[in-house]
Amino acid sequence: MKHPITKCGLIAVLTLSACSDKASKQSRLLTNGNPDRGKTALTSYGCVACHTIPGVYGSNSLTAPPLIGISQRSYLAGMLENTPDNLRSWIQHPRKVNPHTAMPEQGVTDQDALDMAAYLYTAR
Numbered sequence: 387m388k389h390p391i392t393k394c395g396l397i398a399v400l401t402l403s404a405c406s407d408k409a410s411k412q413s414r415l416l417t418n419g420n421p422d423r424g425k426t427a428l429t430s431y432g433c434v435a436c437h438t439i440p441g442v443y444g445s446n447s448l449t450a451p452p453l454i455g456i457s458q459r460s461y462l463a464g465m466l467e468n469t470p471d472n473l474r475s476w477i478q479h480p481r482k483v484n485p486h487t488a489m490p491e492q493g494v495t496d497q498d499a500l501d502m503a504a505y506l507y508t509a510r
């Protein structure tokens with residue numbers, strides 16, 4: 387017990403990285419998407435023009451609700467049950483779900499929607 391603080395610090399670091407690896411694997415299983423590609427897509431589709439998204443550089447807009455803690459929500463956009471399929475449908479076709487929503491249809495491909503959903507389920 388020469389360096390108790392160092393030991394605790396090391397354990398904390400290992401535990402944290404194990405946790406985020408686990409979250410990333412879970413989200414891949416849940417949605418079959420790739421969160422790393424999803425993160426890039428959230429920027430390239432311009433989602434960040436309206437949404438603040440944790441971990442996504444340059445996203446600080448509060449025009450629309452911040453996309454934080456999505457994995458813990460019961461509902462998406464105030465009306466859909468929170469399932470991976472529903473998240474993907476909302477990202478691809480928000481106006482089919484709610485014709486009055488301000489969120490635009492952006493021609494998001496199936497794969498990009500899966501990848502973005504995977505990222506949003508890991509972001510907190």
Ligand code: HEC
Pocket residue numbers: 428431432433434435436437449450451452453461462463464476477484487488489490492494502506
């Ligand atoms: C022009 C602004 C705008 C853009 C661009 C935009 N959104 Fe949205 N988004 C909104 C608004 C407004 C809401 C709230 C919708 C509602 O409740 O009807 C919303 C809601 C959401 C929700 C549900 C959030 C919640 O709290 O339940 C998700 C997820 C989402 N958007 C993802 C995206 C993604 C992914 C993109 C990029 C492909 C995107 N948005 C682009 C305006 C936008």
